[in-house]
Structures are given as structure tokens and as C-alpha cells.
Amino acid sequence: MSVSLLIWILIALGAAGYIVGRKKALVSADGNQLGLHSLVGYYGWSVALASFLAGVCVIVLLKFAGSFAEVFSNPALLTIAALAAALAAFALTVVRIDKDFRARNYVEAMVKGLLFTASLIAILTTVMIVFSMLFETGRFFSQYSWTEFFFGLNWAPNFRGDSDLGMLPLLWGTIYVSLIALAVAVPIGLFSAIYLVEYASPRVRSFAKPAIEVLAGIPTIVYGLFALITVGPLLRDWFAQPMGLGNSSASVMTAGLVMGIMLIPFVSSLSDDIINAVPRAMRDGSLGLGATQSETIRRVVIPAALPGIVGAILLAASRAIGETMIVVLGAGAAARMSLNPFEAMTTVTVKIVSQLTGDTDFASPETLVAFALGITLFFLTLCLNVLALYIVRRYREQYE
Structure with a gap:
């Protein structure tokens, strides 16, 4: 049965x-x-x-x-x-x-x-x-040197026994894409949250907040297709080629911009809730002392909500580091270390997928390296989450 x-x-x-x-x-x-x-x-x-x-x-x-x-x-x-x-x-x-x-x-x-x-x-x-x-991961390090893995500058896996499995190019691509994504998501998400809480009328807020949060429900594969078909060619034709910085539509900038768009509702919603938690009495006291609304926001509301906002940004960074599909379609698969944002690069998550797909030998270091990459990524995001929780709890203001 x-x-x-x-x-x-x-x-x-x-x-x-x-x-x-x-x-x-x-x-x-x-x-x-x-x-x-x-x-x-x-x-x-x-x-x-x-x-x-x-x-x-x-x-x-x-x-x-x-x-x-x-x-x-x-x-x-x-x-x-x-x-x-x-x-x-x-x-x-x-x-x-x-x-x-x-x-x-x-x-x-x-x-x-x-x-x-x-x-x-x-x-x-x-x-x-x-x-x-x-x-x-222990099986991998029994076959491959941990110093070459953590400090190697070349990523060239093959199944002939002479692979270079240095993770630094992958880590650089992960951090580079995440920084560009946060540079897009944090200002837009934070400013939209400030507008919705402090300036928007109830009617505008009832429409704008759900409209922003719709972005959170879009599958990441759709964002990846948007990066591949629209954003990548646009950046290549308008910026990369005229400036002599590259001819590929797959680039760090493409993946970073689209990933930043994906993270906007994440930052906006968390910041919205945090700013809303600041008591109205603090705003009224500032306004009663002669401060303008913008001064009240800059000097009273944002400082009071800052620990929670920083925590939201760190959680968004963890989300960006773990993203895969947008990077696969938007940034390419080249493992390199470069400062040029219009060059194709790759991230840790992309290489985890590529090393575990196809007809692979699960006893070889070229396959087991995916687990070493995974545990490294796990501890990286864990540290960011712990830091975010520490900041929120350590500096959180208690209001009645």
C-alpha cells in the first residue's frame, strides 16, 4: 500500500x-x-x-x-x-x-x-x-588545497585532473553585482518609502504601495529575460560601445541594474514599516519647534529609524548575493576580476549550478567544488543576517 x-x-x-x-x-x-x-x-x-x-x-x-x-x-x-x-x-x-x-x-x-x-x-x-x-566540502578539501581554493585567482575547471578552482574571481563578481544592485535599490526603495509615509496622501499610498510590491511577485527568470532582451542591449548600444568599454550585452551592470529593480520592493516595504514605527509625537515635537517637514525627516525620523533601515539594507544584500537566474542571463558566465562594469562576469551561485548540471562525476573535485562554494556563500549570507539582527537589536529605539 x-x-x-x-x-x-x-x-x-x-x-x-x-x-x-x-x-x-x-x-x-x-x-x-x-x-x-x-x-x-x-x-x-x-x-x-x-x-x-x-x-x-x-x-x-x-x-x-x-x-x-x-x-x-x-x-x-x-x-x-x-x-x-x-x-x-x-x-x-x-x-x-x-x-x-x-x-x-x-x-x-x-x-x-x-x-x-x-x-x-x-x-x-x-x-x-x-x-x-x-x-x-570535507571531501573536496581532501582532494584539493584549501589555500588554492580560497586565494586562487584563476577559475578553470575541467575533468582532466589539472583544474584551477580559485574562488576569488567568483567572489569578486558576486560582490560587484550585489554592490551595483544595492546602489540602485537602496536610494530608490528608501526614497519611495519616505514619500509614501511622509508625503503621500492616503489615496496615493493605497495605490502606490501595492504597485511597488507587485515587483516582488515577479519570478526572477522574468527579470533575467528582461535583462537579456532589453536592458543588456540598451546598455551596450548607449554606453558600452560609444565609450569603448565593451561590445557584449551581458555585463555586470546589466545584472546589477535589473537585480536592483528586483530589490526595490524589498527595501521599500521594510523601510516603510520601520519609518511608520517612529512615533508621531516625535514628528509633532520637531514641527512644533519650528523645523520644516524635510528637516524633521532628515534630523528626527531617519536617525530614529536608521538601525532598522541598515538592517533592511543588509538583508537586501543577502538576497542579492544569493540570486542566480538574473546573473545567468544578464551577466554571463565569464570568471574574471575586472573593474569594468560593462564586461561579462559571473557569481558563486551561477558556478554552483554549472558544476552540478550535466553528466558529472560526483567524486571529482570539479563537482565537489560546488559544495565548497555553497558553504562559503552560506556563511557569507549568515554573517550578513547576523549583523543585520545585531544592528537592529543593539541600536533599536524602544517607543511606547
Whole structure:
């Protein structure tokens, strides 16, 4: 029996348990709901949740054990064990039900356990991701020098055993594209947030804010196509070729500009919320002392909101560093270190994708290098996120 069909059977068993639990509770109280300890619905949910969760827990445990021991991967064993656990929980819970049974406490304890499990899954997933990356990175560094990887200036992978896998050109391209993106997104996003909070009428704000946030819902592949078809040729024909800086439509500037457009709603929305959190009394006090509205914004509102704004910018930087599709289509795939923004370059994320696609040998350093790049990128974005949280918490103003 398939797991999906087994889940549906457990759901049906839980539905039956809900009906049986309600009926037994009412019978025990002679039909008077006021004589029950809990609302009658809790008695039904106690049976339904107990039977369903017991079956699901057995499925998860046997699936996990089956990855280590073949005997536990038997589908018949899985079906029998899950149904047996569900029926046992069904029967035990029904037997316990009477008018004094604390069904509400029982159900809330199960719900609390579910919430704890959900949070634990998120934490364990992060831990498993890190450890899997570290394991594969360790395999890579057992075959390739870590000094050449972190400090090498040449990126030329091949599968003949003489690859150059220096990550500095990729790191430079990542930082260069991200800086251009932030140079576009931060001023536009911050100024739009200031306008929407301080100057825009409610009617304008109700239209402009959703219109800006629509940009956040556009898939990144669409931004990449926009960079490839429109922005790249435009920059090449209007700037790069007339200035003698290049003839390619794929460039750092192309990817940076389009990525900056993508980040505008990110910076704008966060800054909007942060500026809105500054108390109105601070603005009124500044205006009452004779300051103009622009002076109030520059000297009162922005300084008060600055820690949160800096945190928003750092979070936007983390988002920019991890972007892939816009860089693939807009910046090209050339691993080089150059100051010319109209030359094609590439980033860490692009090379992670390229090293893991196609018919590759997962035991070779040319493939394992993707995991070393991934763990490096992970710690880079983690440091930015931690710095953003530290700045927000350390310098945040507390208002009543």
C-alpha cells in the first residue's frame, strides 16, 4: 500500500474517531453538554488526533529506520504497524472518555506537541543542510588545497585532473553585482518609502504601495529575460560601445541594474514599516519647534529609524548575493576580476549550478567544488543576517 493511500485511511479513521468521541462523551453525560468537563468537540478531536498522529508517527519512524535497515522498508510492515498504532490509540482514547475526562487539556497538549515538532523540523532541516554541505566540502578539501581554493585567482575547471578552482574571481563578481544592485535599490526603495509615509496622501499610498510590491511577485527568470532582451542591449548600444568599454550585452551592470529593480520592493516595504514605527509625537515635537517637514525627516525620523533601515539594507544584500537566474542571463558566465562594469562576469551561485548540471562525476573535485562554494556563500549570507539582527537589536529605539 502506498503511503499516500495509507494517509487517507488514517484521515478517514480520524474522522470516524471524531464522531465516536463526541457520541460517547454525550452518552456519558446523559446528553447534557453542561455536564462535560470540556466542550463536546474536544472529545471528538481527542480521538481523531490521537489515532491519526499515532499512525503518522509510526510511518515516519519506519521510513527513517528503513533508510538504515532493509527490513523496515517493507511496505506490508509499514501498513500493518501504522494501522495497528492508529487503532490502538483510537481504542485507548475512546475507553478513557467520560464526562470528567479533560479532553481540552488532552487536545491542547497534542496541538502543542505539533507546534513544537514544526519548529523542530525547521531547525533540524537547517542543521542537516549545514552538515551535508560540510561533509561534501570535507571531501573536496581532501582532494584539493584549501589555500588554492580560497586565494586562487584563476577559475578553470575541467575533468582532466589539472583544474584551477580559485574562488576569488567568483567572489569578486558576486560582490560587484550585489554592490551595483544595492546602489540602485537602496536610494530608490528608501526614497519611495519616505514619500509614501511622509508625503503621500492616503489615496496615493493605497495605490502606490501595492504597485511597488507587485515587483516582488515577479519570478526572477522574468527579470533575467528582461535583462537579456532589453536592458543588456540598451546598455551596450548607449554606453558600452560609444565609450569603448565593451561590445557584449551581458555585463555586470546589466545584472546589477535589473537585480536592483528586483530589490526595490524589498527595501521599500521594510523601510516603510520601520519609518511608520517612529512615533508621531516625535514628528509633532520637531514641527512644533519650528523645523520644516524635510528637516524633521532628515534630523528626527531617519536617525530614529536608521538601525532598522541598515538592517533592511543588509538583508537586501543577502538576497542579492544569493540570486542566480538574473546573473545567468544578464551577466554571463565569464570568471574574471575586472573593474569594468560593462564586461561579462559571473557569481558563486551561477558556478554552483554549472558544476552540478550535466553528466558529472560526483567524486571529482570539479563537482565537489560546488559544495565548497555553497558553504562559503552560506556563511557569507549568515554573517550578513547576523549583523543585520545585531544592528537592529543593539541600536533599536524602544517607543511606547
